[in-house]
Amino acid sequence: xxxxxxxxxxxxxxxxxxxxxxxxxxxxxxxxxxxxxxxxxxxxxxxxxxxxxxxxxxxxxxxxxxxxxxxxxxxxxxxxxxxxxxxxxxxxxxxxxxxxx
Amino acid sequence: xxxxxxxxxxxxxxxxxxxxxxxxxxxxxxxxxxxxxxxxxxxxxxxxxxxxxxxxxxxxxxxxxxxxxxxxxxxxxxxxxxxxxxxxxxxxxxxxxxxxxxxxxxxxxxxxxxxxxxxxxxxxxxxxxxxxxxxxxxxxxxxxxxxxxxxxxxxxxxxxxxxxxxxxxxxxxxxxxxxxxxxxxxxxxxxxxxxxxxxxxxxxxxxxxxxxxxxxxxxxxxxxxxxxxxxxxxxxxxxxxxxxxxxxxxxxxxxxxxxxxxxxxxxxxxxxxxxxxxxxxxxxxxxxxxxxxxxxxxxxxxxxxxxxxxxxxxxxxxxxxxxxxxxxxxxxxxxxxxxxxxxxxxxxxxxxxxxxxxxxxxxxxxxxxxxxxxxxxxxxxxxxxxxxxxxxxxxxxxxxxxxxxxxxxxxxxxxxxxxxxxxxxxxxxxxxxxxxxxxxxxxxxxxxxxxxxxxxxxxxxxxxxxxxxxxxxxxxxxxxxxxxxxxxxxxxxxxxxxxxxxxxxxxxxxxxxxxxxxxxxxxxxxxxxxxxxxxxxxxxxxxxxxxxxxxxxxxxxxxxxxxxxxxxxxxxxxxxxxxxxxxxxxxxxxxxxxxxxxxxxxxxxxxxxxxxxxxxxxx
Amino acid sequence: xxxxxxxxxxxxxxxxxxxxxxxxxxxxxxxxxxxxxxxxxxxxxxxxxxxxxxxxxxxxxxxxxxxxxxxxxxxxxxxxxxxxxxxxxxxxxxxxxxxxxxxxxxxxxxxxxxxxxxxxxxxxxxxxxxxxxxxxxxxxxxxxxxxxxxxxxxxxxxxxxxxxxxxxxxxxxxxxxxxxxxxxxxxx
Numbered sequence: 058x059x060x061x062x063x064x065x066x067x068x069x070x071x072x073x074x075x076x077x078x079x080x081x082x083x084x085x086x087x088x089x090x091x092x093x094x095x096x097x098x099x100x101x102x103x104x105x106x107x108x109x110x111x112x113x114x115x116x117x118x119x120x121x122x123x124x125x126x127x128x129x130x131x132x133x134x135x136x137x138x139x140x141x142x143x144x145x146x147x148x149x150x151x152x153x154x155x156x157x158x
Numbered sequence: 159x160x161x162x163x164x165x166x167x168x169x170x171x172x173x174x175x176x177x178x179x180x181x182x183x184x185x186x187x188x189x190x191x192x193x194x195x196x197x198x199x200x201x202x203x204x205x206x207x208x209x210x211x212x213x214x215x216x217x218x219x220x221x222x223x224x225x226x227x228x229x230x231x232x233x234x235x236x237x238x239x240x241x242x243x244x245x246x247x248x249x250x251x252x253x254x255x256x257x258x259x260x261x262x263x264x265x266x267x268x269x270x271x272x273x274x275x276x277x278x279x280x281x282x283x284x285x286x287x288x289x290x291x292x293x294x295x296x297x298x299x300x301x302x303x304x305x306x307x308x309x310x311x312x313x314x315x316x317x318x319x320x321x322x323x324x325x326x327x328x329x330x331x332x333x334x335x336x337x338x339x340x341x342x343x344x345x346x347x348x349x350x351x352x353x354x355x356x357x358x359x360x361x362x363x364x365x366x367x368x369x370x371x372x373x374x375x376x377x378x379x380x381x382x383x384x385x386x387x388x389x390x391x392x393x394x395x396x397x398x399x400x401x402x403x404x405x406x407x408x409x410x411x412x413x414x415x416x417x418x419x420x421x422x423x424x425x426x427x428x429x430x431x432x433x434x435x436x437x438x439x440x441x442x443x444x445x446x447x448x449x450x451x452x453x454x455x456x457x458x459x460x461x462x463x464x465x466x467x468x469x470x471x472x473x474x475x476x477x478x479x480x481x482x483x484x485x486x487x488x489x490x491x492x493x494x495x496x497x498x499x500x501x502x503x504x505x506x507x508x509x510x511x512x513x514x515x516x517x518x519x520x521x522x523x524x525x526x527x528x529x530x531x532x533x534x535x536x537x538x539x540x541x542x543x544x545x546x547x548x549x550x551x552x553x554x555x556x557x558x559x560x561x562x563x564x565x566x567x568x569x570x571x572x573x574x575x576x577x578x579x580x581x582x583x584x585x586x587x588x589x590x591x592x593x594x595x596x597x598x599x600x601x602x603x604x605x606x607x608x609x610x611x612x613x614x615x616x617x618x619x620x621x622x623x624x625x626x627x628x629x630x631x632x633x634x635x636x637x638x639x640x641x642x643x644x645x646x647x648x649x650x651x652x653x654x655x656x657x658x659x660x661x662x663x664x665x666x667x668x669x670x671x672x673x674x675x676x677x678x679x680x681x682x683x684x685x686x687x688x689x690x691x692x693x694x695x696x697x698x699x700x701x702x703x704x705x706x707x708x709x710x711x712x713x714x715x716x717x718x719x720x721x722x723x724x725x726x727x728x729x730x731x732x733x734x735x736x737x738x739x740x741x742x743x744x745x746x747x748x749x750x751x752x753x754x755x756x757x758x759x760x761x762x763x764x765x766x767x768x769x770x771x772x773x774x775x776x777x
Numbered sequence: 778x779x780x781x782x783x784x785x786x787x788x789x790x791x792x793x794x795x796x797x798x799x800x801x802x803x804x805x806x807x808x809x810x811x812x813x814x815x816x817x818x819x820x821x822x823x824x825x826x827x828x829x830x831x832x833x834x835x836x837x838x839x840x841x842x843x844x845x846x847x848x849x850x851x852x853x854x855x856x857x858x859x860x861x862x863x864x865x866x867x868x869x870x871x872x873x874x875x876x877x878x879x880x881x882x883x884x885x886x887x888x889x890x891x892x893x894x895x896x897x898x899x900x901x902x903x904x905x906x907x908x909x910x911x912x913x914x915x916x917x918x919x920x921x922x923x924x925x926x927x928x929x930x931x932x933x934x935x936x937x938x939x940x941x942x943x944x945x946x947x948x949x950x951x952x953x954x955x956x957x958x959x960x961x962x963x964x965x
Contacts, residue, residue, distance in 0.1 A: 060783045063892040065820070068787045070884050072794050072813070074877045079798035081761050081873040084858050087803040087849060091810050094841070095797055098817055101829075109824045112898030114913050117905060120829050121914070124836055125925045129932035131841050135848045136939035142852050143943065149857035151864030154754030755864040764876045771880065775887040 065106040072099035086138055086148040090131070097127050160220040162210075163241045166203045166249060167288045169196040174281035181274025193277035194260040197284055201253035208246045216243065216642030221294065228297075235355055238294035244643045247488060247636075248291040248421055255413045255495050256284050258613035262503055263405040265610035266510055276316065276403070283309035287414050291421065296345050296355040299425070303341070303386065306415045307334045313410060314402040326398035333395040337385020344378030347371060348429075361428045369433070376433035379426065380442075383419030388469050389446040389476065394703055396469055400461040404506030407461060412468050412502055413495035420475045420491055424484050427644055440480020440561070444569040444576075447473030449700065451579040455586065456689060456696035460505050460516045463587045467542065468498055470576060474557050477569060483560035484644035485637050489628050490553035492636070496624050497541035497550055500617040504535040507610060508591065511603035518587060522684050523596025527603045532592045534614045539588050541621040543581035543670045551667070552625030558666055574669045581673025589681040597684075783823060789816035801856065803849045807842060814838040825905040 072095060079092030101120045108116025142148055173196030181189050207220055219242035228235040241249070260280060267276050286309055290302025307330075315327025349355055351371040352363045364372070385392040388411075399411050410416070423430055423439060430436055450470035457463045471494050478486030509516050511528060525532040541550040554577065561570040606614070627636040680687055689696070698704060789812060796809030814837050821830035903909045914922055 059897075060780050060823075061892075062895045062897065063888050064783070064787070065824070066888050066892060067885060068790065068820075070881060070888070071791060074881050075791075075794040075798055077764060077880075078873055078877050081757055081764065082870060083798070084757075084862060084864075085803060085856065087845070087852070088797070088800070088806050091797050091803075091806050091845065094810065094837075095794055095813060098813065098837075101833075102817060102820060105821055105824045105826045105829060108826070109897055109900075110895055112900045112904070114904070114909060115917075117826050117829055117910055118913055118918050120826070121832065121910065122918075122921055122925060124829070124832055126928065128836060128841055129928055131844060132932045132936040133939065135844060136936045139848060139851065140939050147857060148852060149860075149862070150756050151862045152857075153756065154864075157752060157754030753865070758865045758869060761865075761869060761872055761876070764880075765872065768876050768879050768883070772883050775883055 062106055062110050066103060069099045069103040069106065072096075072102070084150050086150050089150060090134055090138070094127065094131070097123060160207075160222050160241070162203050162207050163220050163222040163239045163292060164224070166200045166207070166241075166253075167239065167285055167292060169199045169203070170281045170285035170288065172196060174278050174285060177274050177281060178278040181278060184274065186268075186273055189274045189277050190264045193281055194257065194264070196281060197253055197257040197260050200284070200288065201250070201257055204246065204249040204253050207241050208250060211241070211243055211246050212639065218242070223294075233349065233353060235295055235297045237298060238356075239289075239292040239298070240294035240357070241292055242643070243639060244421075244424055244488070245291050247492065247640060249288065251492055251495050252284065252287050252291065252414050255499050255617075256287075256409060258616055259405050259409045259413075259499065259503070262408075262506070262610050262613040263403075265607045266405050266506055267403065272316070276313075279309055279312050279316070280406070280409070283313065283410060283415070287418070290418055295357060296348065296360075299422070300341065300345060303382075303418060303422075304338065306410075306418065307331065307338070307386070310334075310399070310410055310415055313406040314399045316402055316406070320401070323401040326395075326401040329398050330395035333392050334385045337382040337392050339382075340378045340385075341382025344375045344382065347375040347378065351375070357425060360426070364428055364432050372429060372433040373435060376426075376430055376435040377438065379422065380419075380435060380439060383422055384442065387416050387419030387472050387476075389419070389442055389473060390449060391702075393446065393450070393469050394706060397462050397465045397699075400459070400465050404461065404502055404509055407465070408499045408502035408506070411465065412498040416468060416472055417475070417491045417495070420472065420479065420487055423476070423479050424488055424643070427484055430479075436480045436482060437566075438480070440477050440566060440569055443473040443476025443478075443480055444561075444572045445473070446470070447477065447576045448572050448579070449473075451576045451583065453696055453699045454583040455579065456693050458517055458519055458697075460508070460518050460521070460587060460591060461502070463518075463583060464498070464501055464505060467501075467580070467584065468494075470580065471498065471542070474554065474573065474576075477573060478557035478560055481557065481560040481564045481566055481569070483556065485640050486553070486556035486560045488640055489556050489636055492627075493541070493549040493553040493621070493624055496617055497538045497548075497621040500534055500614060500621050501538040501542065503610070503614050503617065504531050504538065507531040507534075507606040507614070508603075510606060510610070512601070518590040519686065520597045521591045523592075523594045523599070523601075524603060525592040525594075528592075528605045530605055530611055530614070534618050535588055535592065537618050537621055539584040541625075542584050543674065544577055544666060545670055546663075546667065547625065549621050549623070549625030552628045554666060555663055556628060559662055562662055574666050577666045578669035578673040581670040582677045585674050585677025586681045589677065590684055590686070593682065593684055595684060779823060782819065786816045786819040786823075789813075790820070804846070807845050807849060810845070811838055811842055814842065825900065827905050828907045828910045829905070 076092045076094075076096035076099060079095065080089050083089055083092065101123055104116045104120045104123070106116075108114065108120075138148065141153070145152070173192050176192050177184075177189050184192075210220065211218055219240050221241070222239040224237040224239070226234070226236050260277075263276065263280065267273055270276065283306060286302050286305035288302075290299055290306060293299035293302055311327045311331040314330050315324045318324045318327070345355065348360065351367045352360055354360060354363065381392075384390065388396040396411060396416070400407055402411075430439070447470045450466045450473065454463050454466035454470065457466060471490070475487045475490045475494070478484075478490055505516065507528065508521065508524060508531060511524075511531075512521075515521070537548070541548040544550045544554040546552075554573075558570055558573050558577075561573060605611075626632050628634050695701070793809045793812035793816065797806050797813065800806040800809060814833060818830045818833045818838075821827075821833060
């Protein structure tokens with residue numbers, strides 16, 4: 058029995074929502090970052106599934122670029138996190154409320 | 159195109175411009191020279207024009223047209239000047255007396271900081287008055303009318319740092335404005351019904367107009383005249399106008415501007431005759447004369463006495479006109495210019511010597527130290543009282559005779575009575591100012607300098623002998639010159655029959671002598687008897703001003719305060735501020751969503767995404 | 778055979794995902810992420826995306842995850858979640874749960890409706906191999922490729938600059954500490 062492609066998409070959906078909930082619920086900045094990575098990966102899975110579905114390589118190329126951008130994003134984000142930590146000795150996301158009006 | 163006529167107006171105007179623009183840099187000598195000489199030049203041109211007209215036919219006129227102003231279909235108004243016999247008389251009075259007062263001012267205003275501004279305004283006034291006199295149509299006349307009102311405001315409030323002077327200037331302007339509004343309505347009415355505003359054209363088209371319109375127009379114009387010429391009910395500005403420099407009072411508020419209303423009626427004589435408004439004019443004039451004379455008896459400020467005297471005498475002029483004798487009114491205008499200016503200049507001499515003191519209760523004993531001034535005042539006073547053979551007698555007689563001849567017996571009686579009161583108040587003024595004992599024996603006043611005495615001397619002579627111009631015994635050249643202008647007089651001034659006229663003359667002279675006697679008895683030795691309740695009423699001008707305050711000024715001020723404090727401050731500002739407050743409140747409300755928590759913002763993202771996706775997927 | 782592989786890999790990835798989100802310590806979270814990454818790589822293989830699968834392991838699991846671990850070690854901060862928060866509370870959690878549930882329901886519904894009988898398309902040989910992906914990369918997608926290169930450069934520079942320790946400046950004020958950047962308006 059071949060696996061229906063819709064199953065892949067469902068898995069992707071579940072991983073995405075898991076990641077999203079992680080972003081919303083956790084307060085440790087690092088864990089939030091990792092939840093974001095989880096979401097990115099779920100999106101990659103979806104793109105690859107559709108590539109297979111349509112026989113179009115573009116989907117794989119997109120996943121490739123997502124990968125690249127994710128790498129850069131992690132670098133910059135973690136650098137910022139480190140610098141913030143040095144200044145304030147905290148990684149609690151709720152402590153950073155300068156946008157408060 | 160008669161350049162003489164243009165020059166009469168242009169010279170003083172040029173003087174005003176020159177002194178106005180360059181006065182600061184020219185120095186007092188040059189300013190005085192320019193100021194006085196341009197008026198003298200205008201007088202010279204006036205004489206030239208007068209001579210030409212005297213030799214020509216009575217209806218002749220010198221004209222100058224300077225271009226079109228309004229051209230609207232058939233209705234045309236041009237910038238035109240016209241010098242006819244009536245205008246010529248006025249021109250001579252205005253420029254002649256004006257020149258004398260300019261010369262006097264050189265002495266009086268000596269050392270004043272705003273010396274050049276004074277002469278600028280004075281020249282501007284003369285130019286405006288001449289524009290009024292020489293205007294060839296009602297609109298040009300009105301331009302001059304308004305301009306003299308402006309100059310009056312500027313000169314009354316000349317020392318504007320004084321609050322009382324500034325307020326007096328405002329009062330004059332506002333009161334005149336009310337009259338001018340009526341005047342403008344009259345002009346419009348004439349324009350609409352007669353289709354023209356030229357004086358010649360008006361005369362021609364009068365028969366075609368509906369009588370009601372003519373009556374209304376004449377009344378409206380006369381209402382304007384009561385403002386400019388300080389008659390009841392718009393006279394209230396003139397006593398306050400004494401805040402201005404005394405030469406200004408002499409020129410503007412005695413000899414010339416205030417006579418503009420009289421000139422206007424004379425100018426529009428055909429209209430006034432046809433409209434039947436002359437009795438109203440006479441009545442207003444007569445009653446104003448009596449009213450003002452009574453008030454003058456109780457005043458303590460010498461200039462105010464003279465101001466009310468002016469109001470009273472102008473009442474006489476209107477009485478003369480209203481009685482059908484334009485010549486009488488104009489003759490009194492001329493003699494009044496002489497003796498009233500003389501009286502004011504004498505008062506100015508006193509003020510000049512005593513540093514502005516003018517309260518008669520504190521004067522006295524000046525005849526020894528200032529004999530020339532005292533003599534001038536005396537001559538002016540006698541002339542004003544109408545004692546022959548001085549000038550005032552002849553002109554007053556013209557008026558009273560005309561009134562009697564027209565059957566206006568009541569007004570004639572009023573005139574005689576007023577003559578008595580006039581003599582009384584001026585005697586009082588003379589005694590309290592010049593007679594012994596002085597209120598302050600230590601004072602050492604000095605006589606006026608020559609530059610001030612020369613003009614007074616000229617006016618003294620004119621006040622003494624000027625009346626002979628109208629003396630029947632000498633052929634009355636004045637009357638003969640002007641009579642053709644008023645050819646439509648309903649009843650020409652009758653030749654003085656022997657007994658009838660003599661009786662009338664005796665009546666008024668007797669009244670005058672009686673007034674002098676009463677004044678002498680009451681005030682000799684500078685006694686100041688208490689007048690009691692009557693005195694209070696008189697000094698408060700029969701409460702006319704108080705009435706105006708209550709009925710007009712207070713409600714107007716209350717209304718203004720309402721608009722300022724309630725409507726503007728509370729409602730309009732409140733609305734604007736309220737709007738701002740609402741916006742602020744909204745902002746404060748919305749601000750509660752800006753918590754700064756990243757997680758919360760992310761939750762909003764998610765919620766929005768769910769909604770968008772839901773909508774899209776379930777469509 | 779293929780379906781067994783799928784089920785196992787999918788299940789592992791889901792379990793790892795739950796682990797990432799719920800772990801107490803960041804290190805545990807990172808290790809769970811590793812599980813997810815590898816199981817996803819397996820799934821990519823079943824989808825004929827060999828190149829991407831390998832890249833996933835090398836780059837994601839091998840570089841990015843390692844970087845995460847380094848930073849975790851560097852910031853051995855105390856767990857902030859032990860202290861009460863000043864931020865959004867229970868309502869927030871509820872909202873998040875509801876939204877999450879709603880999203881799952883909606884998309885699942887859509888997927889099952891649209892993609893029920895979706896079948897794989899026939900593909901040429903070499904689908905997903907480095908050669909074919911590379912060919913696409915250097916022809917159709919050459920511009921994004923170049924831009925990605927620039928982006929990587931920028932990221933490197935940013936990482937270096939941001940990660941530098943603050944210099945010990947000579948203090949201009951009387952206190953001895955370097956100037957503090959305000960982080961939170963509410964006080965710390």
